[in-house]
Amino acid sequence: MNLKPQDIVILLKLCGYEESRPAYSIIAADLGMSPSEVNGALKRLQAAGLIHGPEMGQTPILAATEEFLIHGVKYAFPAKRGHFTRGMPTSYAAEPLNSLIAAGDDPIPVWPDPTGKKRGISLAPLYRSVPEAAKRDPLLYQRLAILDAIRSGGARQRKLAEKELVKNLRKRDGKL
Missing domain, CATH: 1.10.10 (Arc Repressor Mutant, subunit A)
Structure with a gap:
C-alpha cells in the first residue's frame, strides 16, 4: 500500500x-x-x-x-514549481521560516490561490485543498510550509526547516 x-x-x-x-x-x-x-x-x-x-x-x-x-x-513527493501567480506564501516565505531565512530578490514560493495576497512562483501543494485547510489552521499552515522548504529548498533551507519541523511537531492541540 x-x-x-x-x-x-x-x-x-x-x-x-x-x-x-x-x-x-x-x-x-x-x-x-x-x-x-x-x-x-x-x-x-x-x-x-x-x-x-x-x-x-x-x-x-x-x-x-x-x-x-x-x-x-x-x-516520495518532490516539489513541483510552476509559473508566476497569486497565492499564499509557503516554504521559506511563510511562518516560521520567514523570520529565519531572507527572501532575497527572487520571487517567493506560493501555493496558487485566487484570494492570495502575494505573488510569486507557484509551488504545487501536496493536495489541492491545502491552501483552504491552511487558512483554517495556522499550526497546520506552518507545518506544511516547513515541509515545502524540506521538499524544495537548498541545503541551508532544508537544515533550518528540519530543525523547525522537529520543534513544531512537538506542539500539540493547535497551540502555537
Whole structure:
C-alpha cells in the first residue's frame, strides 16, 4: 500500500491533536477532503508505520513521522514549481521560516490561490485543498510550509526547516 500526498497532510493534522484523533468527518471537513479519503489515509499511514493502530487512538508515532518527513517526503513527493501567480506564501516565505531565512530578490514560493495576497512562483501543494485547510489552521499552515522548504529548498533551507519541523511537531492541540 503506497502513501498518497493527502496522507501527509492528514499526518501533519494528526500531529496537532492532544490525544486520539477526532471523527473522520471532522478531520475531513477541516482538510477539505471526504471521510473516505481520511479513512483510506489512516489505513495507509498505519501500514507505513507512521501512526498507531485504532487501539491506540491512531496517533502519530513521532519518531517515525519525523524521520519520514525529514528524509523521505522530498523523494516520495518532490516539489513541483510552476509559473508566476497569486497565492499564499509557503516554504521559506511563510511562518516560521520567514523570520529565519531572507527572501532575497527572487520571487517567493506560493501555493496558487485566487484570494492570495502575494505573488510569486507557484509551488504545487501536496493536495489541492491545502491552501483552504491552511487558512483554517495556522499550526497546520506552518507545518506544511516547513515541509515545502524540506521538499524544495537548498541545503541551508532544508537544515533550518528540519530543525523547525522537529520543534513544531512537538506542539500539540493547535497551540502555537
